[in-house]
Amino acid sequence: MKSIFLIIFISFNIMAQDIINGDIQIAKIESKFAGTLTVDSKKREWLSNPSDENIKFTIVTAGYYKKGEIILRNDFNGDIDEIIFKVINGQYKKEKISVESSKVTPPKELLKRIEEERNEANKIYSTKTHGLKFNTTFMLPMDSVITSEFGTARVFNELVKSYHSGTDFRAAIGTPVVSSNDGIVVIAKDRYYAGGSVVIDHGEGIYTQYYHLDKIGVKLDQKVTKGEVIGLSGATGRVSGPHLHFGVIVNSVQVNPINFIKKINALF
Incomplete structure (x- = not known):
């Protein structure tokens, strides 16, 4: 099915997104498609958007010492969408x-x-x-x-x-x-x-x-x-x-x- 994630404009079931260590990204989804959410296989809850009841969101965090990837998955009645976040170095001073x-x-x-x-x-x-x-x-x-x-x-x-x-x-x-x-x-x-x-x-x-x-x-x-x-x-x-x-x-x-x-x- 067409990707229901709104975080980026690519319309595929598996998407890629960068995230800096020590930073966040916000993934948004139409409320009617919000299913079982996991981040790196740990269960999370979609949160209600205070300004739009038709949109839910979650905050993806990358710890300062995090390396590799973070995988966000939404399972809506067996239809699965993923965002793979590649953690990049923030080049801190x-x-x-x-x-x-x-x-x-x-x-x-x-x-x-x-x-x-x-x-x-x-x-x-x-x-x-x-x-x-x-x-x-x-x-x-x-x-x-x-x-x-x-x-x-x-x-x-x-x-x-x-x-x-x-x-x-x-x-x-x-x-x-x-x-x-x-x-x-x-x-x-x-x-x-x-x-x-x-x-x-x-x-x-x-x-x-x-x-x-x-x-x-x-x-x-x-x-x-x-x-x-x-x-x-x-x-x-x-x-x-x-x-x-x-x-x-x-x-x-x-x-x-x-x-x-x-x-x-x-x-x-």
Whole structure:
């Protein structure tokens, strides 16, 4: 049968599409043809498009270290369509950052705290609350210059420790930070690496992160609306100076927040 996917214009039952490591692609389908959906053989659910009841969609994520291919399959009463996503390297840059030595190699007495904070966050990100909590486009958490892009290899005190899992915005201490969209606060606390942290659940495995805050203005389980001030920027946690770190998690995968906003907003 003719392909029912709308993500690209090629009309075949098997299609190819590139996806950059650390990025997303959105596949859309007419609601009446939405069948059993799998991504790399793992079952997923088609999501209702908030702006068009005749269209459903899913977000395909490629982790930063992902290589090879991702296969999306829709089985509609035995008629199968596939999109094969070829993962391509994002050619990310490196940057050197000087921070307190304890933020690169933490004291042994703090390792338990760090592990507990990591486990708490991972448990939250692996949880998918049913239904999207937003029905409008996403917005940036502040209007400012980007000082560090997603995916950059982070060289802390001459040691490659990680990659940049979000986007940094220039922000003096005390600059208001707003929620990117409607949702529920699932983290609101000080953490060792992230400092003052707010994480918002937007439903269906979509989370936004706001780190290094000087002041947290929301509480756990609080409902927030798009554009609502959730805190003030700062220089807490592992930083070289004041700024806002903004991140996005989708289906437990950290993705490029700027590209996520551009692509999810195209649904509206």
